[in-house]
Amino acid sequence: MSRAALGWVVLGWIGYALLPWYGFERADVPGLTGSGLVLGVKGAWWLLPIIAPLLMALRPTFGSAPRSESDWLIASGVLGLALVILQGFTIGLNGWTLDLLKNLFGAPGPRQAGMGYGGALSSTAFLIVLCHGLAARGWCRGDAFVTSSIGIVLALIIVFVFFPVSTILASAFADNKGNFAPMEFVAKFLDRSIWGLDCVTSDLRCGVAWNTLFLGILVAFGTTLLGLAFALIATRTGFKFKKLLRVMSVLPIITPPFVIGLALILLFGRSGALSAALYEWFGIPRSRWIYGLPGVFIAQLLAFTPIAFLVLIGVVQGISPTLEEASQTLRAKSWTTFITVTLPLMRPGLANAFLLGFVESLADFGNPLVLGGNYEVLSTKIFFAVVGAQQDQGRAAVLSIILLAFTLGAFWLQHAWLGKKVYTTVTGKGDAGIPLPLPRRVAAASYLTAIPWALFTVAIYAIIVIGAFVRSMGRDYTPTLDHFITAFRVERADWGIYFSGSAWNSFFATVKVAALSAPLTAAIGLLTAYLLTRQRFSGQRAFEFGTLLSFAIPGTVVGVSYILAFNVPPIEITGTGFVLVMCFVFRNMPVGVRSGIATLSQIDKSLDEASLTLGARSFTTMRRVVLPLLRPAIVASLVYSFVRAMTAVSAVIFLVTAEYNMATTYIVGRVEAGEFGLAIAYSTALIFVMLLAIVAIQLAVGERRLGRRSASANTSPVAVQATP
């Protein structure tokens, strides 16, 4: 038996015999303190059988044939997990959880609390022991690191995505009292307000599903185009203000929800600054055009272009100049080269950016809420089906299923478009070329889209910053610091500094949760991307879709499903900071996965293979070869997950507690109360913190060095073409 496997068996014993089995949150569950072994002896008989698989795992240490060794490990892992799950789900907080058992053994039966450190450690140990057993059987070329990684990621996705999501989706098929009612599902599903097509034939409204789909496709196209323009300018031109452009393009991603919407209203609303100017100078009548599709479209474009940019910049950088130079040597014009070589090589990036833009638009909730007007989309409909006057959770679940179906469709289309082509351009061979400057037409188009857009972003942010320092934006422009004082007052007390501002509490909690979840998200996301692109195993496609699932489901539904799933044993973690961290990790992981996949599909597998042939193990290869090449993807996922943890709203509304109040719920509360100034001031502070974090992440991870000459250092006549 390998030393790693033995180590995990020992950890399994520690979890069972030494650590407290129950009570992750409260260490003092009445009558249930102590390790699994101690409790089992004391009378919690359902914990005793777990000793059997732990003994079985020790069997191979006494020497046996390798074949039977793997058998023992597999059997131990399977039995251990089965026992933990079986007792966890049949014995609840108030006795038996199934009526059948109540009838058989009498009510209420034994009680138990949620799993603690001991239970969690033992379960993990069983899982890893199982994976080691499978590796010994020859799975994944006998690589225990790969099988364990697959096992862990799969288990995490099952626990934190499938399990909660299935609990709530089950309610789509139930009536309000919880009985199984498939007819009600059909009725809700086929509702005219969802699928109606009245807007084609008359001036009535179309169904909410069509609205959502239309908006999603528009936004996905828009963000991909803008993101591409920014990425091309940042990597392929000699543009002077590149750095500034990069900061500008990232600003919207770090803006808390509602703020962009509010700024747009203050600019384009009927009483907005620009509308007033247009009215006074040109007599253009003030109107309410911003409320509805145009407003939501602009706001989402502002918010999601950075994601497309972050995905695309890594891909554009990674394209090897060698192929482009070959094309030019063959006398292709730069335009032909761009269309036939560069653009097709960007396809993984374009497809992933498009998919993310589409899914983000579908899941976005803040912007349609503020700017939607009478243009309804699924995400807001779902939110108000849960919390609105209807209070119909089943309807929310039905609408979520439709939303999920759209995401699934987009995912499938993306796969079909990418096909089985190869996009590898980063190989072990020396790259002698310099990146081709953009053809004149493309450069001009990029500048023409990116620069006005950047200026527009500046205008929006100017409004936000001004809003933080005036009494009441849109009405009273007296400069004031009141908003900051209310939120972030610091007083000197006798015993030191006292943070008396009303926002400090949520501010600290938010920074803490964001800082904890970002590295976890990046690690799990990139590990998953590595498994998906570099390993072959059955069920890979389903696995890939599973990682997208939590991203595609609206936050409100995720929030409610986390309460339903994690408020009772065996996993009882609501009310802790842990559940917030987990929620963020699994909601934001897909970005790590997508950008990881996009970047990895460019890196030649022969690099890994060279490392493996030289005797390095998978883990070493990943650390020394793959990770350094993945730097852009690491930055993207770290930045994105940190930022999203600070700006997400709808999922956390149900998960915050007095101790873990998040910044966004505070902001939403202020917006609801009409205190826009305070909300904007707080947002400005958050934007500042996030900018600092992004700079820190960039510095910590560093740039990727591909061993190519840079275009900017080159003064050959070709490079001049880039400047318009």
Next chain:
Amino acid sequence: MKLRTKFVAATMLAGAVSAFSFLSAGAAQAQGALVMYCGVQEEWCRAMVNAFERDTGIKVAMTRKSSGEIYAQVKAEAANPRADIWWGGTGDPHMQAAEEGLTQEYKSPKLGELQDWAVRQWEQSKNRAIGIYSGALGFGYNTELIKSKGVPEPKCWADLLNTKLKDEVQMADPNSSGTAYTLLATVIQLMGEDKGFEYLKGLHKNVNQYTKSGAAPAKAMALGETTVGVAFMHDIVTMVVDKAPIKVVAPCEGTGYEIGSMSIVKGAKNLENAQKFYDWALTPAAQKLGAEAKSYQVPSNKATPVPPEAPKLSEIKLINFDFAKYGSSDERKRLLSKWDNEVKNLPK
């Protein structure tokens, strides 16, 4: 090299363990002696918590959410309740929770000191939800915009049908907002169901947007995005106090109202403290905190001084609002789907 790897692994493990213990320790502290879900605005919630902690020494862990969100959360947590008391927020979700048995009965010794409407709410919810404040529905108009439009100042519900106000009235969507549902129920009780729906169809021609949140029309009026907005009068008053050019109107035909309520969650872990809070929150000393936090609802204890800014309930023609009928989930579903089909989908 190997040693270094091990060292790195050990540090990471230690870091992870300390991070998790950090998180769970925080959670343990959060187990205050009373867990409260608060359904009004932040300032008021904070003031209530501070005053209660000062008076009783009981530590309160408070979370603020909208009342619809609190209802959804209490329902989702029913298997293992986290909250003890649900204070504030419009009455409908409280009634719904009472109907579904998510909250529990309690008879406070302060019952005798309360206004009739507060006690009636308690009786109709089978001794579960009690009224703590009340606010009348009304509308407001932006004085500058209405002058520039040359429209006579509206005084009654009927005035909102004025064709000159086309696309100038804003109200919430009754599907998402309790405020707008109150309007729907009010109009039906004032005019009867058929005439009421005729009125809403007429109003539809003048509505520029059905907002999601009930207080949004008040804010839109303050920003000048709409001329007229239908909302609870105290929400509009908050904007007036903030010096927005708005006038509040109590409609001449009479109007409906909401009863902000309080309930004890069924299975509350700190039941005794929840009852203490329940009694305390009904005293004049606790109820006058609302006005200090710029919330101008009418308090339910007869002895509480009514804030001078608050719309005087005695001067408003209030209808005899049937909360039992219009608060029941079947009637609500029926009216909402009727509104969806007959009003919302009409062409302008």
